Amino acid sequence: MIKLERTAVMNLENAVRGMRNPMNSWNKSDSYFDEDGIYRLGESDLGLAERLARAGSDHRKYLRMIFVSVDVTAPLYWWKEYDTYKVGTVANSTSTMHKIHSKTFSREDFSCDRMSETALACLDHVIEVLEDRRLKFIETKDTAYWHDMIQLLPTSYNQMRTTTLNYETLINIYYARRNHKLPEWHAYCAWIENLPYAKELITTLREEQ
Numbered sequence: 001m002i003k004l005e006r007t008a009v010m011n012l013e014n015a016v017r018g019m020r021n022p023m024n025s026w027n028k029s030d031s032y033f034d035e036d037g038i039y040r041l042g043e044s045d046l047g048l049a050e051r052l053a054r055a056g057s058d059h060r061k062y063l064r065m066i067f068v069s070v071d072v073t074a075p076l077y078w079w080k081e082y083d084t085y086k087v088g089t090v091a092n093s094t095s096t097m098h099k100i101h102s103k104t105f106s107r108e109d110f111s112c113d114r115m116s117e118t119a120l121a122c123l124d125h126v127i128e129v130l131e132d133r134r135l136k137f138i139e140t141k142d143t144a145y146w147h148d149m150i151q152l153l154p155t156s157y158n159q160m161r162t163t164t165l166n167y168e169t170l171i172n173i174y175y176a177r178r179n180h181k182l183p184e185w186h187a188y189c190a191w192i193e194n195l196p197y198a199k200e201l202i203t204t205l206r207e208e209q
Helices: 012-019 043-055 061-065 076-082 117-140 143-152 167-177 183-193 198-203
Strands: 003-010 067-075 090-093 158-166
Touching (some): 003 183, 067 183, 076 158, 076 183, 117 143, 158 167
Antiparallel strands (some): 067 158
16 A cells, blocks of 8 residues: 655746756747646747757756655655665655554554554454553553564555655656566656656666666
8 A cells, every 4th residue: 555645846937947958048948827726838949858868867867857755655664765866855744753642543544554453463462462551651651562563563554755756756756666676666657757857857768877
C-alpha cells in the first residue's frame, strides 16, 4: 500500500530562467502564467528544456531546480528502499519513537493487502501483542513495554513522511524502479508520470539516462 497526497511542484519559473543563462537567451523565453496563476511552458522554452533533458545530466542542471513536495504514506519495507536516494531528497516523518503508543494498533496501520490468510492470522496476533504492550506502557510508563513495541513492529507498518525531491532525482527513481516487483514502486512511478511536463522531462528520456 502507498498513498501520495498534497503534491506541490515549485520553482519552475526560476528553473526555466536559469536554463537560459548559459547562452544569455532570456529574450527567447515564451513561458507565462495563465489566468489561474499556473506557470505554463511556452513552445520555445519547452523545446529547449526537452533537448537539454535528453542531452544528459551535465546539460540538464535546471531540473535540479524544479522542486517537488509530497506526503507519502508507505510501509517501512518500502521506505528502506526509498532511503537509498539520499542526494536531492529531504524527508520529515511521523515518529515511531515518540508517538507509537498514541493510538490503538489495528490492521489499517499495516500494508497487508497482499498477505495470505496464514500471514494475516500471524499479523493479527502481532497486533494483539503490540496493543497489549501499548496499554501496559501507558499504564506503567515502564520502557520495557515500549522496547517490546519498537522491536516487534513489522516492516509492513505504514509511516507518513513529507518528502521533497527535484526532477533530476525523479529521473533516477523512475528508470531504476518502474519495473520493480513491489507494486508500491509502480504506483510511485505512475505519480511521477502525472507531474507537470513529466512526459517531456522525465519519462520519455533514453533508457541509459
